[in-house]
Amino acid sequence: MSNNDKQIEIELRSVFDKKKHDELKDFLDKNAEDLGEDDKDVFFFLLPDKITKATHNVSKKTAKIVIKLNRIGRGTSDFEEIEIPINPSDFDKAVKLFSALPFDQIQNSYQKRHNYLLEGVEIALKWTDPWGYHMELEIVVDDKAKREDAENKIRKVAEKLGVQIMSEEELKDFTKKIDENYKKGLYNKNTSSEKK
Numbered sequence: 001m002s003n004n005d006k007q008i009e010i011e012l013r014s015v016f017d018k019k020k021h022d023e024l025k026d027f028l029d030k031n032a033e034d035l036g037e038d039d040k041d042v043f044f045f046l047l048p049d050k051i052t053k054a055t056h057n058v059s060k061k062t063a064k065i066v067i068k069l070n071r072i073g074r075g076t077s078d079f080e081e082i083e084i085p086i087n088p089s090d091f092d093k094a095v096k097l098f099s100a101l102p103f104d105q106i107q108n109s110y111q112k113r114h115n116y117l118l119e120g121v122e123i124a125l126k127w128t129d130p131w132g133y134h135m136e137l138e139i140v141v142d143d144k145a146k147r148e149d150a151e152n153k154i155r156k157v158a159e160k161l162g163v164q165i166m167s168e169e170e171l172k173d174f175t176k177k178i179d180e181n182y183k184k185g186l187y188n189k190n191t192s193s194e195k196k
Contacts, residue, residue, distance in 0.1 A: 009079045010150035011138040013072075013171065014163035021133040024125055024161060028116045035115035038124065042111060043095050045103040046071075046179070052103070054094040063088040065098075072175050107182045121157040129187045130178045135163060 016024075028034075037059040045052040053066040066083040086094055099106060113126040124136040137158055139150040158165050166174065181187060 006142050007081050008141050008144060009081060009138050010141060010147050011079055011136055012154050012165045013134060013136055014165055015134040018133055032116035032118040035117055038113045038115045040111045042109050044107040045098045046105040047103060052098060054098060056088060056091040061088055063091045065094050072171050119157050121154050
């Protein structure tokens with residue numbers, strides 16, 4: 001695979017309350033390119049250093065399987081991804097297939113999300129049961145050497161939006177707590193899909 005075939009997400013995150021979410025939505029509706037609703041039903045199949053996902057994009061009526069060659073909170077903001085589109089009718093089969101494999105943990109989350117583009121940064125304004133109200137800011141590059149420039153661009157947009165980017169240590173602690181809460185059975189996908 002050549003570098004030109006790589007899809008590396010440079011992705012930073014911020015968490016906030018509903019009031020900030022609503023302020024951000026209002027600002028983005030007025031000042032950013034609206035990329036539309038992007039609600040997803042996602043199964044995460046976790047390994048110590050990677051994540052495999054089966055994603056049903058409910059809004060766009062598409063589906064895919066993805067492997068991220070890194071995990072959130074593991075020291076870097078770049079996530080090389082390999083994804084394969086699948087027919088939405090095969091989503092349940094993909095979930096069943098991956099569920100039969102010995103992953104460390106399986107998590108299911110319904111994501112209410114709306115996507116925007118602001119100054120070259122794709123923004124997903126989201127709500128999920130595990131994360132609450134939050135935002136992902138990303139730029140996709142084809143070479144890890146472009147990471148620093150992409151991160152700087154994302155941080156400038158975050159500053160403009162008045163959101164605090166989570167540090168790697170905060171992400172590590174946050175995702176560890178989510179993993180522990182999944183093990184305790186604290187998240188219920190059915191209630192997740194009712195919020196926005």
